[in-house]
Amino acid sequence: MTLTKNEIIEQITELGFSKKESVELFKTLLEIIKNSLESGEDVLVSGFGKFQVKDKSPRRARNPATNDDMFLDARRVVTFKCSGKLRERLNGK
Numbered sequence: 615m616t617l618t619k620n621e622i623i624e625q626i627t628e629l630g631f632s633k634k635e636s637v638e639l640f641k642t643l644l645e646i647i648k649n650s651l652e653s654g655e656d657v658l659v660s661g662f663g664k665f666q667v668k669d670k671s672p673r674r675a676r677n678p679a680t681n682d683d684m685f686l687d688a689r690r691v692v693t694f695k696c697s698g699k700l701r702e703r704l705n706g707k
Contacts, residue, residue, distance in 0.1 A: 651692055663696040 619640070626636040647665065650657050657665040672688045696704070 659697075661697055661699045663694055663700060666693050666695070667691070668693055 623633070623636045623640050626639060627633055631639065647657050651665060651667050654667055656667070667690050670686075670689050670691055673686050675684050675686050676682070677684055
């Protein structure tokens with residue numbers, strides 16, 4: 615099962631915020647993260663993990679459906695590395 619944006623907002627509402635405040639709080643948090651990543655900054659959330667922007671070089675690739683060669687342009691991708699505490703929690707330690 616996937617945790618959705620609406621479910622997160624609902625859980626924030628259960629903490630005592632109004633529905634409108636919860637929506638604005640969540641949207642603001644996501645905008646801060648997006649703006650930081652867009653400007654090339656890492657986002658480190660202690661006890662959770664680190665979001666990081668990495669540059670990918672241009673490269674040759676193959677379309678598996680047609681077997682045609684193609685060229686992928688350089689691009690930026692977001693990676694996530696979980697913290698040691700989260701990793702331990704996921705593995706039941």
